[in-house]
Amino acid sequence: xxxxxxxxxxxxxxxxxxxxxxxxxxxxxxxxxxxxxxxxxxxxxxxxxxxxxxxxxxxxxxxxxxxxxxxxxxxxxxxxxxxxxxxxxxxxxxxxxxxxxxxxxxxxxxxxxxxxxxxxxxxxxxxxxxxxxxxxxxxxxxxxxxxxxxxxxxxxxxxxxxxxxxxxxxxxxxxxxxxxxxxxxxxxxxxxxxxxxxxxxxxxxxxxxxxxxxxxxxxxxxxxxxxxxxxxxxxxxxxxxxxxxxxxxxxxxxxxxxxxxxxxxxxxxxxxxxxxxxxxxxxxxxxxxxxxxxxxxxxxxxxxxxxxxxxxxxxxxxxxxxxxxxxxxxxxxxxx
Ligand code: BTN
Numbered sequence: 001x002x003x004x005x006x007x008x009x010x011x012x013x014x015x016x017x018x019x020x021x022x023x024x025x026x027x028x029x030x031x032x033x034x035x036x037x038x039x040x041x042x043x044x045x046x047x048x049x050x051x052x053x054x055x056x057x058x059x060x061x062x063x064x065x066x067x068x069x070x071x072x073x074x075x076x077x078x079x080x081x082x083x084x085x086x087x088x089x090x091x092x093x094x095x096x097x098x099x100x101x102x103x104x105x106x107x108x109x110x111x112x113x114x115x116x117x118x119x120x121x122x123x124x125x126x127x128x129x130x131x132x133x134x135x136x137x138x139x140x141x142x143x144x145x146x147x148x149x150x151x152x153x154x155x156x157x158x159x160x161x162x163x164x165x166x167x168x169x170x171x172x173x174x175x176x177x178x179x180x181x182x183x184x185x186x187x188x189x190x191x192x193x194x195x196x197x198x199x200x201x202x203x204x205x206x207x208x209x210x211x212x213x214x215x216x217x218x219x220x221x222x223x224x225x226x227x228x229x230x231x232x233x234x235x236x237x238x239x240x241x242x243x244x245x246x247x248x249x250x251x252x253x254x255x256x257x258x259x260x261x262x263x264x265x266x267x268x269x270x271x272x273x274x275x276x277x278x279x280x281x282x283x284x285x286x287x288x289x290x291x292x293x294x295x296x297x298x299x300x301x302x303x304x305x306x307x308x309x310x311x312x313x314x315x316x317x318x319x320x321x322x323x324x325x326x327x328x329x330x331x332x333x334x335x336x
Contacts, residue, residue: 098125
């Protein structure tokens with residue numbers, strides 16, 4: 001979590017300030033005496049905080065009579081870094097950051113039920129029981145993004161699927177913006193790069209007939225993980241942003257872009273949901289293709305013709321009949 005009280009809070013504050021000063025000095029050394037006098041603490045306390053930063057994974061070089069400087073930074077999220085320059089009003093107004101959790105969605109649903117404000121974000125470095133769509137598992141090793149956001153949209157429950165499409169648009173846009181990978185959306189909300197899945201979304205909701213109490217948008221993005229950590233059958237259909245772009249991705253920057261993008265598209269959704277559908281269509285790689293849809297009572301095969309106003313997929317079967325599907329797994333068979 002990102003908060004604490006009393007002396008623990010002061011300790012974190014001093015450590016964060018030392019980190020800030022060291023970062024600002026770049027490749028120049030900062031002496032223990034300089035740090036101590038700027039901060040108004042003893043050199044022993046400075047040394048203690050330097051050791052704490054090293055335990056968090058920072059590589060800090062200490063040279064006698066010159067001082068300290070950072071030589072390597074860990075690929076770990078820090079709530080302060082995420083907030084810096086974020087510029088959102090809703091998404092990330094509360095950030096719960098954990099090294100590991102069963103599922104960010106489950107925790108976000110619990111926090112929402114206890115009154116967490118709209119825009120509360122739960123973020124984890126790893127999940128031990130990550131949840132995928134249709135009751136599947138989401139394997140969640142370190143190096144990726146696992147994030148869930150609480151929303152309280154003033155719309156009826158039947159519009160929830162549109163929020164999932166909104167989140168897919170926001171995620172695809174953020175991926176394109178942050179690393180330049182040409183992300184496309186496979187209905188309803190799988191994000192693909194070069195035909196392989198790089199991100200998945202899971203929406204969970206608590207609702208009454210005519211209103212949503214809260215909704216949790218859960219987003220997993222495969223960023224820098226080692227693909228060898230995945231079972232063969234999943235690795236074959238999955239990719240990572242690092243693998244696609246050929247370089248390690250700054251996860252904090254990508255997360256910031258994602259939160260900004262969600263904020264933008266959530267506002268668009270509240271204003272005019274047709275614009276979300278239009279953007280979804282421009283990012284989609286499903287429409288106009290011959291597809292098979294499973295997860296229904298029957299396997300449907302036909303032309304993916306369009307999506308309706310509620311975000312459902314319209315398929316034209318070979319006998320000319322049009323069928324509408326609200327949920328399922330799409331396999332793209334070939335281009336028509
Ligand atoms: C899918 O494509 O099947 C959906 C995957 C959703 C995974 C994300 S990771 C963050 C959030 N927490 C979860 O347990 N699941 C979602």
